[in-house]
Amino acid sequence: xxxxxxxxxxxxxxxxxxxxxxxxxxxxLAMPPFGFLPxxxxxxxxxxxxxxxxxxxxxxxxxxxxxxxxxxxFWGFGYFVAGLWWLGAAFLVExxxxxxxxxxxxxxxxxxxxxxxxxxxxxARLLWLPDAGRILAFAFGLTVSEWLRGHLFTGFPWNSPxxxxxxxxxxxxxxxxxxxxxxxxxxxxxxxxxxxxxTGPTGRARWTAPAAAAGLLAGLAxxxxxxxxxxxxxxxxxxxxxxxxxxxxxxxxxNPRNRDAIMRRYLGLSASPRRDGSPAAPTHxxxxxxxxxxxxxxxxxxxxxxxxxxxxGSVLITGAARxxxxxxxxxxxxxxxxxxxxxxxxxxxxxxxxxHLVPFGEYVPKVLDALIRAVGLRQFVHIPxxxxxxxxxxxxxxPGLPPVAATICYEAIFPGEILAAGTxxxxxxNVTNDxxxxxxxxxxxxxxxxxxxxxxEGLPLVxxxxxxxxxxVDPFGRVTAELQLGVEGVLDADLPVAGAPTLYRxxxxxxxxxxxxxxxxxxxxxxxxxxxx
Numbered sequence: 001x002x003x004x005x006x007x008x009x010x011x012x013x014x015x016x017x018x019x020x021x022x023x024x025x026x027x028x029l030a031m032p033p034f035g036f037l038p039x040x041x042x043x044x045x046x047x048x049x050x051x052x053x054x055x056x057x058x059x060x061x062x063x064x065x066x067x068x069x070x071x072x073x074f075w076g077f078g079y080f081v082a083g084l085w086w087l088g089a090a091f092l093v094e095x096x097x098x099x100x101x102x103x104x105x106x107x108x109x110x111x112x113x114x115x116x117x118x119x120x121x122x123x124a125r126l127l128w129l130p131d132a133g134r135i136l137a138f139a140f141g142l143t144v145s146e147w148l149r150g151h152l153f154t155g156f157p158w159n160s161p162x163x164x165x166x167x168x169x170x171x172x173x174x175x176x177x178x179x180x181x182x183x184x185x186x187x188x189x190x191x192x193x194x195x196x197x198x199t200g201p202t203g204r205a206r207w208t209a210p211a212a213a214a215g216l217l218a219g220l221a222x223x224x225x226x227x228x229x230x231x232x233x234x235x236x237x238x239x240x241x242x243x244x245x246x247x248x249x250x251x252x253x254x255n256p257r258n259r260d261a262i263m264r265r266y267l268g269l270s271a272s273p274r275r276d277g278s279p280a281a282p283t284h285x286x287x288x289x290x291x292x293x294x295x296x297x298x299x300x301x302x303x304x305x306x307x308x309x310x311x312x313g314s315v316l317i318t319g320a321a322r323x324x325x326x327x328x329x330x331x332x333x334x335x336x337x338x339x340x341x342x343x344x345x346x347x348x349x350x351x352x353x354x355x356h357l358v359p360f361g362e363y364v365p366k367v368l369d370a371l372i373r374a375v376g377l378r379q380f381v382h383i384p385x386x387x388x389x390x391x392x393x394x395x396x397x398x399p400g401l402p403p404v405a406a407t408i409c410y411e412a413i414f415p416g417e418i419l420a421a422g423t424x425x426x427x428x429x430n431v432t433n434d435x436x437x438x439x440x441x442x443x444x445x446x447x448x449x450x451x452x453x454x455x456x457e458g459l460p461l462v463x464x465x466x467x468x469x470x471x472x473v474d475p476f477g478r479v480t481a482e483l484q485l486g487v488e489g490v491l492d493a494d495l496p497v498a499g500a501p502t503l504y505r506x507x508x509x510x511x512x513x514x515x516x517x518x519x520x521x522x523x524x525x526x527x528x529x530x531x532x533x
Contacts, residue, residue, distance in 0.1 A: 002198045002199065004198060005049045005052075005195070005198035005199050006049075008046055008049040008050060008053075009049045009050060009052040009053035010053055011050070011053065016050065016053075016071075017074045019046060019050070020046065020047065020050055020071050020074045020075045020078070021074045021075070021077060021078035022078060023042070023043050023044075023045075023046040023047055023050075023075060023078065024043060024047075024074065024075035024076060024077065024078030024079035024080075024082070024117075025043075025078035025079065025081065025082035026039050026042040026043045026078075026082075027039060027040065027042075027043030027044070027078075027079045027082075027083075027161070028079060028082035028083035028159070029042075029082075030043070030161075030163075030164035030191075031083055031159045031163055031164065031441075031445060032163065032167050032441065032444045032445045032447075032448040033441050033444035033445070033448075034441075035164075035167050035168070037164055037165075037168075039164075040161070040164050040187060040190065040191030041191055041194045043075075043079070043191065044138075044188065044191040044192040044195065045191075045192065045194055045195035045198075046195075047071070047075055047121075047138070047192070048134065048135070048138060048192055048195035048199075049195060049198075049199070050071050051068055051071065051121065051124065051125060051128065051134070051138070052134075052199065054067045054068050054071070054125060055128060055130070061126075064125055065122045065125050065126060066122075067125075068121045068122050068124065068125035069118045069119070069121055069122040069125075070118070071121050072114075072117040072118035072119070072120055072121025072122060073114045073115065073117070073118035074114070075114075075117055075121070076110075076113060076114030076115070076116065076117030076118060077110055077111060077114040079110075079114075079117070079159075080109070080110030080113045080114060080159075081106070081107065081110045083158075083159045083441075083445075084106075084109065084110060084113075084158070084159070085106055086437050086438075086440030086441055086442040087105045087106060087109065087437070087442070088102045088105055088106040089436065089437045089438045089440055089442070090105070090361075090436040090437060091105055113149065113156065116145045116146070116148060116149040117142060117145055119141075119144075119145045119148070120141040120142035120143075120144060120145030120146070121141065121142070122141070123140070123141035123144060123145070124137045124138045124140065124141030124142065125137075125141075126141075127140065127141065127520075127523040127524070127527065129523070129526055129527065131200075131205065132193075132196050132200070132205065132208060132209035133522075133523065133526055135189060135192045135193050135195070135196065135209055136189070136519055136522070136523060137523055138188065138192050139185055139188035139189045139192065139519075140185075140516060140519045140520065140523065142161070142184075142188050143181060143184050143185040143188060143512075143516065144516065146160050146161065146162075146181060146184050147181050150180075150181070150414070150415075154356070154359060155356075155414060157180065157413055157414065157415070158410075158413060158445065158449070159445060160180055160181070160183075160184050161184045161187045161188055161191070162175075162180045162181065162182070162183030162184035162185075162186070162187050163180075163183075163445075163448060163449065163452070164187045164191070165183045165186060165187050165190075165220065166180065166183050166448065166449075166452045166455075167448045167451075167452075168224075169224065169228065169476075169477065169478065170220070170221045170223075170224025170225050170228065171217075171220050171221060171224055172224065172452060172455050172477050173220075173223060173224035173227045173228060173455060173476065173477075174186065174220050174223060174224070175452055175455045175456045175504065176227070176455055176456060176458060176502040176503060176504055177502070177503045177504060177511065178504060178511050178512055178515075179415045179416060179456050179504045179508075179509070179512065180415040180452060180456070181415070181509075181512050182504075182511060182512045182515070185512065185515065185516070186216065186220065189213060189216065190213045190216060190217050193209040193210045193212065193213035194210050194213070196208075196209040196210060197210050227476070228476045228478070229476070232480075233474040233475065233476070233478070233480075233496045233497065233499075234496070234497050235494035235495055235496055235497060236401075236402070236494070236495040236496075236497055238283065238400070239283055239284065239400060239401065239494065239495045240280045240281065240282050240283045240284070240492070240494065241282065241283075241284050241286065241462060241472065241491075241492070241493045241494065241495055242270065242282035242284070242285045242286070242490055242491070242492050243285075243286045243462070243463075243464045243470045243472075243483070243490065243491040243493070244266060244269050244270050244285065244286065244287050244288075244464065244490050245269075245288065245464065245465060245466065245467070245468060245470045245483045245487060245488060245489055245490070245491065246262075246265055246266060246269060246287075246288070246466060246488060247435075247466065247467050247468070247486060247487060247488035248262065248265075248435065248466055248467070249435055249467075250290075250433065250435045250436050250466075254290075254293050255293055256293045256294050258293070259292070259293060259294055259302075262292070262293065263302055263305060266287060266291070267305060267306075267309055269488070269489065269490050270285050270287075270309055270490065271309060272490055274492050275492070276492065278492070281311050281314065282311075282314060282492065283313065283314050283315075283400050284314065284315055284316075284317060284398070284400060284401060285309070285310070285314065285315070285316045285317070286316075286317045286318070286429075286431070286462060286464040287316065287317070287318035287319065287431070287464060288318075288319055288431050288432060288433055288464040288465050288466040288470070289319035289337070289408055289409055289431040289432045289433040289464075289465075289466065290319055290321070290337075290433040290466065291318045291319050291320055291466075292318075292320055292321070295320075295321060295322060295323055296318070296320040296322075296340065296348075297320070297322050297340065297348055298323075300346075303342065303346035303347075303348075304346050306342050306346055307342075307344060307345055307346030310342075310343070310344040311344065312344060313344065313399075313400065314344060315341055315342060315343050315344070315349075315398060315399055315400065316341070316342040317339060317340075317341050317342075317398060317429070317431075318339070318340055318342070318431070319337075319338070319339055319340075319408065319431040319433070319464075320338055320339075320340045321335055321336070321337060321338065321387075322335070322336050322338045322340065322351065322353075323335050323336075324336070334388040335386075335387050335388060336353040336354065336387060336388055336390065337353070337354040337357070337362060337387045337408055337409075338351055338352060338353050338354065338408075339351070339352040339396065339406050339408060339429070339431060341396070341398050341399075343399070349399070350396055350397055350398060352390075352394060352396045352406040352408075353389075353390035354387065354389065354390060354408040354409070354411065355389055355390045355391075355392070355393050355411065356389070356410070356411045356414060356417070357386075357387055357389050358409065358410055362386060362387045363386030363387055363388075363389075364386055392420075393417075393418075393419070393420045393421070394420050395419075395420045395423050395425050396429070401427060401495070402425065402426030402427055402498065403423070403425035403426055403427070404425055404426075404427050404428075404429050405418050405419050405420070405425045405427065405428045405429065405457075405459070406429050407428065407429065407430045407431075407450075408430075408431055408432070409431075409432045409433065410432075410446070411430075412428070412430045412432075412446075412449065412450035412453055413446070413449040413450070415452075415453065415456055416456070416504075416508060416509070418453055418457070419457065424457075424501060424505065425459070425498075426459065426460075426497070426498035427459060427460055427461075427462065427495065427498065428450075428453055428454060428457065428459050428460065428461045428462070429461075429462050429463075430450050430461060430462070430463040430464075431463075431464045431465075432446065432463070432464070432465045432466070433465070433466040433467075434446055434465050434466065434467055434468070434469075434485075435466045435467040439485060439486055443465070443467070443468060443469055443485050444469065444485070447463065447465075447469040447471065450463055451471075451473050451477050451479070452477065454473045454474070454475055454476075454477055455475070455476060455477040455502075456502060456504050456505070457475075457502060457504075457505055458475045458498065458499035458500055458501055458502040458505060459475055459498050459499065460472065460473060460474055460475055460495060460496035460497070460498065461473040462495065467485060467486055468483055468484055468485035468486055468487055469482065469483065469484060469485050470482070470483040470491055471483070471491075472491070472493040472494075472495070472496070473496075474496040474499075475496065475498060475499030476499070480493060480494075480496060481493035
């Protein structure tokens with residue numbers, strides 16, 4: 001078996017690049033919806049052995065770092081192609097206009113994202129050690145690159161390796177201590193440690209790191225078992241939620257010409273009898289993102305129809321595009337992707353505007369705007385000029401509910417960014433439209449990441465998705481009610497109360513920063529007398 005590790009480390013040419021690409025692709029099996037944790041080992045162990053190969057061949061340090069960066073790029077390309085291939089479904093919604101560009105989404109985005117693990121591999125190679133310490137160097141380098149991926153160029157922390165632990169009911173609980181990037185560091189340590197089994201010089205050297213990783217995994221599971229209460233979590237009194245999932249496709253059927261049919265569908269589903277036979281009327285009805293193919297706040301007729309749906313004291317919370325009044329000299333106002341709150345009189349009494357927009361989906365970056373328009377392209381959403389982002393994140397006030405941290409679509413994937421500064425609400429609300437991605441892993445991955453925010457913050461999550469997955473989640477990440485992907489219907493549920501503020505909420509990035517700083521000091525100290533060039 002040790003011969004296998006040596007042969008992998010000495011691979012050259014196309015065999016080397018194909019092997020590291022396949023290793024990266026295998027890592028996608030550890031992500032939702034598969035959750036096959038051993039895939040981390042299949043992905044990371046060959047990466048360790050191939051990085052060893054940049055040491056054994058004895059090139060200059062600069063050449064070795066370049067080789068490591070290239071390994072990282074191919075590994076990342078495989079990881080992101082296998083994990084994000086479902087993005088291609090969005091290009092087929094309006095195939096006559098966008099199908100030709102599908103390769104740019106399916107291959108182009110992974111090719112760009114792969115530069116982050118390329119940096120992580122290069123950083124790891126700079127700190128490489130000849131023994132089990134190289135596992136620490138690898139986890140350090142890739143965690144730093146993952147943090148950068150989540151923040152640079154508006155950020156895209158989708159499928160960070162920490163999600164391998166962040167989908168298991170017990171293992172995910174450590175997110176309450178260290179957040180997603182802390183889970184990423186732990187996942188990399190655990191997944192890469194078995195590489196030492198085939199490369200250590202002695203039996204003890206071979207087993208120490210894997211045994212420590214197994215102990216760490218067991219410790220995380222025990223902590224989760226201790227943290228999650230055995231009984232159901234209490235709920236907020238006098239709050240009865242109804243989440244409407246219309247399962248509308250994002251094609252011609254979602255068209256202004258079909259406005260009346262769409263409204264009838266929404267109203268009919270929202271007014272349907274409860275399946276459990278309970279007489280309790282919903283106090284809060286939640287509709288998903290992009291609910292209307294028109295501007296609701298300018299449609300008195302639709303607001304009047306909503307008023308007839310709502311009982312005394314009840315409210316509707318819905319995703320809706322809105323437009324500001326145009327400024328003097330402008331033909332049209334600015335458009336916002338929003339959540340609007342409507343009372344029993346049909347009056348809009350609260351609004352949240354999306355802060356973190358999707359590049360190319362909701363707007364075109366200004367540096368590329370002229371080029372995109374020159375070739376006749378636009379963003380996916382049919383909004384003239386695209387949406388405008390809100391300048392500040394605010395807490396949404398909704399009658400009958402505790403303070404709400406509102407998020408729209410992929411805002412929910414950003415750890416530590418979903419709460420307004422200086423506040424701690426008692427509820428995370430996420431409305432989304434995952435219909436663009438059909439019956440693929442994408443909606444499952446999106447829901448898993450939103451669910452992890454509940455654990456990080458110690459807050460319940462209420463999620464309304466056009467095609468699913470709609471759900472209510474308690475502060476420990478337990479799903480208390482759910483509508484599966486591709487189902488039309490309503491979900492009646494109670495609202496879990498907020499949990500205590502988590503250590504992650506109190507400390508933020510401090511624990512991860514301290515851990516990475518200690519690792520860096522340790523690795524630099526160990527390299528003071530390097531055993532290899």
